[in-house]
Amino acid sequence: MHEITDCNxxxxxxxxxxxxxxxxxxxxxxxxxxxxxxxxxxxxDDRAPPIEGKIFKNNVWMEWSLEDQLDETWISGSAxxxxxMIEFMDIYCGHCQSxxxxxxxxxxxxxxxxxxxxxxxxxxxxxxxxxxxxxxxDYSRENIESFRNDSGQTFPYIDDLDNSNRDVWAIPGxxxxxxxxxxxxxxxxxxxxxxxETVYEAMNRIIMTQDVA
Amino acid sequence: xELDANQQLMLHWIPIAxxxxxxxxxxxxxxxxxxxMFPGMEHQRGRTIGGMILVFLGGFTVSVHTxxxxxxxxxxxxxxxCSGDGIWDCSSVIGNDAWxxxxxxxxxxxxxxxxxxxxxxxxxISIGKDPTATWVNDHxxxxxxxxxxxxxxxxxxxxxxxxxxxLCQYCTTAHFAHVVGLLGFIHLNSVIDTSEWGTGSVGEGDxxxxxxxxxxxxxxxxxxxxxxx
Numbered sequence: 222m223h224e225i226t227d228c229n230x231x232x233x234x235x236x237x238x239x240x241x242x243x244x245x246x247x248x249x250x251x252x253x254x255x256x257x258x259x260x261x262x263x264x265x266d267d268r269a270p271p272i273e274g275k276i277f278k279n280n281v282w283m284e285w286s287l288e289d290q291l292d293e294t295w296i297s298g299s300a301x302x303x304x305x306m307i308e309f310m311d312i313y314c315g316h317c318q319s320x321x322x323x324x325x326x327x328x329x330x331x332x333x334x335x336x337x338x339x340x341x342x343x344x345x346x347x348x349x350x351x352x353x354x355x356x357x358x359d360y361s362r363e364n365i366e367s368f369r370n371d372s373g374q375t376f377p378y379i380d381d382l383d384n385s386n387r388d389v390w391a392i393p394g395x396x397x398x399x400x401x402x403x404x405x406x407x408x409x410x411x412x413x414x415x416x417x418e419t420v421y422e423a424m425n426r427i428i429m430t431q432d433v434a
Numbered sequence: 435x436e437l438d439a440n441q442q443l444m445l446h447w448i449p450i451a452x453x454x455x456x457x458x459x460x461x462x463x464x465x466x467x468x469x470x471m472f473p474g475m476e477h478q479r480g481r482t483i484g485g486m487i488l489v490f491l492g493g494f495t496v497s498v499h500t501x502x503x504x505x506x507x508x509x510x511x512x513x514x515x516c517s518g519d520g521i522w523d524c525s526s527v528i529g530n531d532a533w534x535x536x537x538x539x540x541x542x543x544x545x546x547x548x549x550x551x552x553x554x555x556x557x558x559i560s561i562g563k564d565p566t567a568t569w570v571n572d573h574x575x576x577x578x579x580x581x582x583x584x585x586x587x588x589x590x591x592x593x594x595x596x597x598x599x600x601l602c603q604y605c606t607t608a609h610f611a612h613v614v615g616l617l618g619f620i621h622l623n624s625v626i627d628t629s630e631w632g633t634g635s636v637g638e639g640d641x642x643x644x645x646x647x648x649x650x651x652x653x654x655x656x657x658x659x660x661x662x663x
Contacts, residue, residue, distance in 0.1 A: 233564035234564075236560075236563055237560035241555050241559065245548065248498040251502075252505060256505035257509050258506075261531060268508070
């Protein structure tokens with residue numbers, strides 16, 4: 222005959238807990254050992270969120286997607302593949318206007334630099350609308366082209382006047398810079414740059430030290 | 435030989451299908467061979483609990499698989515898993531960042547499923563181990579609350595699948611297991627105060643009848659001391 226005690230009743234629940242927890246932990250360890258996820262985000266080491274839209278490149282507007290430019294088989298340290306320097310900017314932002322000549326010069330310098338291995342670097346400006354709805358500011362593709370031409374820049378500009386990419390990237394202000402590795406991983410983000418490191422310094426530090434072997 | 439996604443899914447359906455059979459009227463005949471090992475299977479209550487444990491096990495393993503696919507899809511260089519051209523395409527659902535995590539908590543749905551099935555399994559395993567305990571009623575009520583609450587989540591995810599235009603066979607399997615589990619709790623709730631409930635645990639049968647204790651503190655009785663007389 223069973224003795225009915227609190228100990229017996231607690232024992233049933235404890236036994237069940239042990240069984241369930243053991244199975245849960247075993248399953249969790251299996252997942253931890255067999256997968257290596259990289260979550261999408263806008264911080265360093267995250268996988269870059271998508272950037273999509275019309276891009277002004279070679280004097281025409283065409284469809285463009287960052288995802289299409291990536292090589293997900295690329296491994297960190299490999300001296301091949303295309304890096305992307307992404308600048309989120311606004312054509313009416315004073316800081317962006319001030320930075321435009323430097324971005325132009327850096328682009329020209331980097332295009333002229335012989336990068337280790339078979340690496341390439343692309344600059345892409347994403348033109349967002351910080352003051353959307355303000356009648357005193359005319360956000361249009363024509364004005365994006367004018368800004369680009371007036372700055373003497375030749376790299377492509379993306380029309381993000383509906384702020385769709387800005388919202389996905391949660392851009393706090395402009396200009397904001399990101400360096401994207403060939404596999405889509407963010408390796409530099411200006412909002413969290415340590416010691417005030419610029420994107421160009423980060424490019425020097427990262428791209429120029431890839432393993433050529 | 436490499437199994438494709440649908441063939442792998444069948445492995446999760448094995449415990450679920452066995453559980454459903456055990457819970458159904460067919461379970462009586464099916465459990466004949468199991469009675470020597472699990473005497474409690476002679477009762478519908480024992481078969482229901484045994485079936486629910488199997489169903490929750492299937493729900494748990496399919497949730498683990500879903501989380502694994504979710505994580506794999508987030509690996510650099512990861513390919514498509516269980517993608518398909520037809521309506522059944524779990525890759526399009528689990529790989530869809532707009533719908534593949536729980537709002538607010540941002541947890542992948544596979545992990546939420548793992549936790550939910552663990553809790554449900556814990557509720558029902560403890561009932562199976564001690565069906566006459568004072569907390570059995572509470573466990574059944576918790577199971578019902580989780581079961582009905584889960585229906586809201588299933589409705590939300592079904593809406594997500596409608597928005598995406600694809601159905602995830604892995605998610606649907608987990609939803610099926612959840613609904614069957616809810617039906618199990620409804621059945622347990624309907625028989626707990628009847629003679630159908632029986633008294634022994636799933637592993638013991640009814641060989642040693644016990645009376646369900648009432649709630650609350652039972653004061654110890656002091657044995658009479660003969661020396662006082």
